[in-house]
Structures are given as structure tokens and as C-alpha cells.
Amino acid sequence: MLVLLSKLRLYLKSIYDQLNNQRWKNQVLQAIPFWIASVITGLVAVAYARLFVLAELVTTKVIHWHSWLLFIITPVCFLTSWWLAKRFSPYSRGSGIPQVAAAIEISSPRSEKKLDKLLGIKVIVIKIISSLLMAMGGGAIGREGPTIQIAASIFRKVNQLLPAWWPKVAKRNMIITGAAAGLAAAFNTPLGGIVFAIEELTKTHFSYYKTAIFSSVIIAGLTAQGILGPYLYLGYPKIGNLSGFIFFAVILVAMISGLFGSIMSKIILLIFRWKQSFTGNYHHLFYVLGCAFLMVALAYFIDMNTLGSGKDVMERVLFTPNKYSGWQTPLLRMAGPILSFTTGASGGIFAPALGAGAGVGSWVSSWFHFSETNTNLLILAGMVGFLTGVTRSPFTSAILVLEMTNEHNVIFQLILAAMVASIAALLVDKHSFYDHLKVQYMSELENEERSENAPEKNISEGEVID
Numbered sequence: 001m002l003v004l005l006s007k008l009r010l011y012l013k014s015i016y017d018q019l020n021n022q023r024w025k026n027q028v029l030q031a032i033p034f035w036i037a038s039v040i041t042g043l044v045a046v047a048y049a050r051l052f053v054l055a056e057l058v059t060t061k062v063i064h065w066h067s068w069l070l071f072i073i074t075p076v077c078f079l080t081s082w083w084l085a086k087r088f089s090p091y092s093r094g095s096g097i098p099q100v101a102a103a104i105e106i107s108s109p110r111s112e113k114k115l116d117k118l119l120g121i122k123v124i125v126i127k128i129i130s131s132l133l134m135a136m137g138g139g140a141i142g143r144e145g146p147t148i149q150i151a152a153s154i155f156r157k158v159n160q161l162l163p164a165w166w167p168k169v170a171k172r173n174m175i176i177t178g179a180a181a182g183l184a185a186a187f188n189t190p191l192g193g194i195v196f197a198i199e200e201l202t203k204t205h206f207s208y209y210k211t212a213i214f215s216s217v218i219i220a221g222l223t224a225q226g227i228l229g230p231y232l233y234l235g236y237p238k239i240g241n242l243s244g245f246i247f248f249a250v251i252l253v254a255m256i257s258g259l260f261g262s263i264m265s266k267i268i269l270l271i272f273r274w275k276q277s278f279t280g281n282y283h284h285l286f287y288v289l290g291c292a293f294l295m296v297a298l299a300y301f302i303d304m305n306t307l308g309s310g311k312d313v314m315e316r317v318l319f320t321p322n323k324y325s326g327w328q329t330p331l332l333r334m335a336g337p338i339l340s341f342t343t344g345a346s347g348g349i350f351a352p353a354l355g356a357g358a359g360v361g362s363w364v365s366s367w368f369h370f371s372e373t374n375t376n377l378l379i380l381a382g383m384v385g386f387l388t389g390v391t392r393s394p395f396t397s398a399i400l401v402l403e404m405t406n407e408h409n410v411i412f413q414l415i416l417a418a419m420v421a422s423i424a425a426l427l428v429d430k431h432s433f434y435d436h437l438k439v440q441y442m443s444e445l446e447n448e449e450r451s452e453n454a455p456e457k458n459i460s461e462g463e464v465i466d
């Protein structure tokens with residue numbers, strides 16, 4: 001008995017010593033900012049998701065009421081959204097993922113001004129308002145990319161608010177972890193958030209920040225689930241009794257969707273390059289109005305599915321008897337993001353890419369008149385393939401679709417689709433859409449810094465001469 005009491009006393013003493021260990025205290029203190037930021041991210045992601053749904057409902061109600069009103073509402077929404085981003089926060093435009101990647105790339109003590117433009121409170125506010133206006137106008141945008149930039153901004157702000165005596169947390173790790181938590185909260189896909197951070201955002205050894213990412217993804221996801229419930233982004237499509245030849249169809253869908261995703265990205269980049277020749281704001285104004293009217297015309301005269309994030313298309317082909325799409329569906333679902341994204345307003349491309357991929361999968365399925373379960377697999381393969389064609393992140397794409405539908409039994413088919421699509425996309429461009437935009441944003445920041453420093457340099461030179 002005395003031996004047991006002695007061992008217990010030694011064990012309690014070791015715990016006490018560990019609690020008083022300064023290194024252990026620092027680790028706990030360093031973890032707290034991640035946890036606080038994760039809770040805030042989960043709450044903001046839920047609020048943003050609900051507002052986004054309400055914004056898209058405006059378009060739906062207008063279509064059912066008087067669809068011709070879109071010729072008024074869409075241009076007004078597109079123009080206001082573009083103006084807000086341009087006037088108050090230029091780097092809140094677009095998806096948000098390239099901005100986060102650029103922030104990670106330039107993160108250093110001397111880059112605070114640049115980081116403030118990419119990640120901050122102003123970015124969060126304008127990102128949300130601008131993207132909601134685009135959604136109200138029927139823009140083919142998503143909220144997932146914006147949620148990633150919003151989350152990274154939240155994590156960075158929490159890090160900035162730490163008192164001077166607090167153990168320092170690397171800004172780069174904070175931004176990476178915020179992005180992962182944002183994706184997990186947006187899609188309710190914790191594994192997708194982790195894989196996204198590793199595959200898309202950083203080449204740093206994972207062991208340096210794995211604990212922060214794991215804990216932040218879990219906390220942000222649980223916060224979102226605590227309010228929304230344990231939902232799946234899409235639901236449970238029926239997949240089973242697959243054909244023995246389905247692998248060949250998966251490869252075909254992956255090749256087409258990967259090429260289409262890369263082609264859409266290339267067109268957007270070419271338009272951005274062309275827009276650099278614009279000399280005044282009125283050029284941009286006329287371009288935004290032109291995009292809005294063209295998008296409404298495509299929807300009004302051809303197919304209303306041109307509008308919106310594309311989630312309706314995914315749900316229709318996966319969960320209704322109307323499973324087959326015509327050749328125009330994937331093309332219109334590509335035209336929508338091109339016209340929306342190139343306006344310079346805020347809005348992501350994740351969901352539109354998934355919607356376009358679903359259109360490719362259902363279109364190819366119509367060639368073979370597959371059963372419901374086989375068609376559903378090809379639709380998921382198309383979603384994975386198209387997203388891979390845009391992002392060039394095959395494992396992130398496969399894991400996201402896997403977690404959105406809880407179809408773990410087809411993981412090999414989805415990974416196959418991702419790898420084939422990644423190879424096919426190389427035929428169009430060797431670099432991803434986000435890589436190109438990241439370089440563009442970094443170049444813009446450098447040019448702005450040069451122009452801001454030029455007057456100061458001239459003044460100092462003038463003083464010396466006098």
C-alpha cells in the first residue's frame with residue numbers, strides 16, 4: 001500500500017512539474033489564438049452561408065415572379081458589387097484563394113502593408129457584401145473561396161491582437177491554418193480542409209503546423225455543425241451495382257471535365273490580360289454591364305441554370321429522375337463563371353466548377369444511358385475532374401467530393417478521375433488558375449509599393465540637391 005501511495009505521489013508530482021514547465025505553458029498559449037479564431041471562423045462561416053442562401057433566393061423569386069426583371073436587377077447588382085470592391089478593397093475581388101496564397105508567399109515582418117491589402121477587416125466586410133450582391137443578381141459564383149479569405153483574415157487579425165508578452169505565433173502558419181479552417185467550415189469537410197492546406201497552400205513540412213491545423217479545422221467545423229447540424233453539402237446520392245466498364249467511362253468524363261476546367265480558366269486569364277489595356281473606369285463599367293446583360297440573355301432565352309452557384313444543377317442531376325443534361329449545360333455553366341468572375345467583383349469559383357463538372361458527367365452519361373447509380377458516379381467524377389482542371393489539386397478535389405456526398409466506396413474511382421483530369425489539364429496550361437492569379441496579385445502589390453515609394457524618394461533627393 002505504501003509503495004502504491006509513493007508511486008502515486010511521484011506521478012502527481014511529475015504532473016505538477018509538467019504543468020509548471022514553461023515550454024508546456026508556451027505551447028498552450030500558442031494554441032489558444034488558433035482556437036479562438038476557429039470559433040469565430042465557424043460562426044462567421046455559418047452567418048455568411050445563410051446570407052448567401054437568402055441572396056440566391058432573391059434570384060429564384062424574381063425568376064418565378066417576373067423573369068424580365070433580371071435585365072434590371074442583374075446589371076445593378078453586378079455594377080454595385082464591382083464598384084464596392086474596386087473603391088474600398090481591390091484585393092477582395094474574385095475568389096480569395098489566390099490572395100491567401102500570395103499572403104503566405106510574401107509573409108514577413110516587412111510586408112505588413114501588403115498583407116493588410118490581402119487580409120483584413122475591410123477585406124472581410126467588402127468580400128461579404130460584394131459577393132452577396134453578385135449572388136442576388138444571379139452571378140455564377142460560390143461562397144467557398146471567399147470563406148477561405150475571410151477565415152485567413154480572421155486568423156491574422158486574432159494574431160495581430162495578441163499582447164506583446166504572448167508567445168509569438170508565426171503569421172504564415174496562422175494564415176495557412178485559417179484557410180484550412182475556412183474551407184472545412186464552408187463545405188463541412190474537415191479532411192478536405194487539411195488536404196487543401198497541404199496540397200494547395202504550402203510546401204512547408206507538415207509537421208511544423210499539423211497540430212494547429214487539426215485542432216482549428218475540428219473547432220471551426222464543430223462550431224458550424226453546432227448551428228447548422230451535421231449536414232452534407234450535397235447529400236447521399238445512390239451509388240452501387242456499378243458496371244464493370246465504369247472505369248472507362250470515368251476516365252472519359254475525367255478527361256473531358258479536366259480539359260473544360262482548364263479551358264475555362266484559360267479564357268478567364270486571357271480576359272484579365274485583355275482588360276489590362278483598359279485606360280479608364282468607363283471601360284470597366286461598360287464591360288461589367290455587358291457581362292450582366294449577356295448573362296441574363298443566356299439565362300432568359302436559353303437556360304435559367306446559367307445563373308447561380310451551380311448547386312441546383314448538382315442536386316437536380318444527382319437526386320431527381322431528370323439526370324441527363326444536354327451539351328449546352330456544361331457550356332452555359334462555364335459561361336456563367338467567365339462572365340461573373342471577370343467583372344472584378346467578389347465571388348468564388350469552387351461551386352461553379354463543381355456545377356459545370358456535374359453537367360459534364362450527366363451529359364456524357366446520356367451517351368450510354370447508364371443506370372441511376374452509374375450515372376451518379378460519372379457526375380461525381382465530372383465534379384472532381386472539372387475542379388481539378390481549375391485548381392490542379394487532385395487530392396483536394398477528390399476528398400472534397402467524397403466528404404460532400406459520404407460515398408467512401410468510390411474513393412478509388414474519384415482519385416482516378418482526379419489524376420486523369422490533372423494530366424488532361426496540362427494540355428491546356430502547365431500552371432493552375434490560382435497560381436496565375438497569385439503571381440498577378442503579387443505583381444500588382446509590387447507595382448503599388450513602387451509607386452507609393454517613388455514620391456518619397458524624389459522628395460528626399462530634392463532635399464539633398466537644395
